[in-house]
Amino acid sequence: MVTKAKINSAMMKWAREYAGFTHGHEERLPKDIKSKYEAWEKGENSPTWNQLREVSKKYHIPTAFFFMDCPPNFDNLPNMINYRKLVADSIYETNSPNLINNIRKSETRREIYLDLLNELNEDILLFKVPKLEHDTKIFSNYIREILDISLSTQKSWYKEVNHYNFLNKWKEVLNEKLGVLIFETEGVLLEEMRALCIFHEKIPIILLNGKDSVNGRIFSLFHELTHLLLGESAICGDDENTQEEIFCNAVAGEFLVPEHDLNISINGVTDLLSYNSLKKLYNSYGVSEHVILRRLLDANKISRKDYISHINSYEESFSKSSGSGGNYLNNMIKYNGKAYYSVILDAYEVGIINSLEFSKFTDLGKKQIPKLQESFYGGE
Structure with missing residues (x-):
């Protein structure tokens, strides 16, 4: 006889909603769960222990939660506070379970990172929100x-x-100078989210979409940094029509390709729209052709007609990063960030955490530790 788990049916419903499988997202559940979850939530049936373990994995909830008397108070869950602030009341209506899980993972990793910095007696930077005039060049210069x-x-x-060195350098600088912790999503559609930021006075988060192009992620870093400097959290997709999004885009563009320097760079160039001219510019600044074309348009160096023509051509040939494949360790460093892994590695090497905790915090086995050390300390 198969033993059933005597769960609290109310907790089964809470866990599904917590994971974001609502408002049509229930269709994304595995077949075995999708055909049974309603009966489990109504208390008409109970899952077997194997089924409960599968549900626990899919909802990213420990099995012990299903036996609680009542759902936990969101205000008592540290990794939920800023998430709820970020997406307001539309938490389950507008975001996929994958995005919700990636956001929660980033908050959890931040908590681990912050705790270990304290254990290592490292200084923790406060992120300062400046009182600046709402001006593109003032923000860029700042x-x-x-x-x-x-x-x-x-x-x-x-x-x-492919400008990977630019991306890695900027990530390193933002962490070292401002304490920003940068992660990348796994399995989130680019159409849903290009990037987001979660404001904290200590260790704010920027979460980039791992499926985006390298140049797209570089631009998003400074778009999201502008949101943080305004003291706000934000999810950014394809909607660039709000005043705030327009401003953050303008700051990112001006910072990466300052108008005064662009004017110097193009001085004497006879054909700005030639392949060689554009290539020299976007490689020089470490940005996409799209960004260069936009900066040339904003500086009145090309016509809107030429801009639209080249953008259409650019988008037809544009290839996004797959966000998957390749070396597992390199992928994990990409998703979790070198700054995060460096602190975990330091804590392991001085004995603050053991190998089991290392694996739990990194999604890497103990055998990967020498490889991680070689990746970080083995030289260029």
Whole structure:
């Protein structure tokens, strides 16, 4: 006889809603769960222990939660507070279970990161929200100042055409200078979310979409940083028509490709729209062709007709990153971030955490530790 788990049926419903399987997202549940969850939630039947373990994995909830007398208070869940603030009351209506889970994972990783920094007696930076005039160049200059990265340094980062070195350098700088923790999503559609930020006075989060192009992620870093400097959390998709989104885009563009420097770079260039001219510009600044074209339009160096024509051509040939495949360790570093893994590795090496905790915090086995050490400390 198969033993059933005597769960609290109300907790089964709470767990499904907590995981975001509502408002049509129930169709994404595995067949064995989708055909039975309603009976479990009504108390008409109970899952077997194997079924409960599968539900626990899918909902990302420990099995013990299903036996609680009542659902926990959201206000007592540290990783939910800022999430609810971020998406307001539309939490289950507008976001997929994958996005919800990625946001919760980023908050959990931040808590681990913060705890281990304290254990390691490391200084924790406070993220300052400046009182600045709502002006694109003022914000851009402020970012350049606090990051202390000159344009000549930025341009020296060019190594390869896909601009990975630019992305990695900017991630490193934002963490070192401002304490921003940067993660990338796994399995979230680009159409749903390009990037988001969650404001904290200590260790704010920027979450990039791992499916986006390298150049797209670079631009999103500074779009989201602008939101943080405004003291706000935000989810950013394809809606760029609000005043706030327009401003954040403008700041990111001006920071990455300052108008005064662009004017110097194009001085004497006879054909700005030639392949070689555009290539030289976007490789110099570490941005996409799209960003360069937009900056040239904003500086009145090309016509809107030429801009639209080239953008249409650019988008037809544009290829997004798959966000998957390749080396498992490299993928994990991409999703979780080098800054996060560095602190976990430091804590392991000095004995603050053991190998089991290392694996739990990193999704990496103990055998991966030497490889991680080699990746971080083995030289360029």
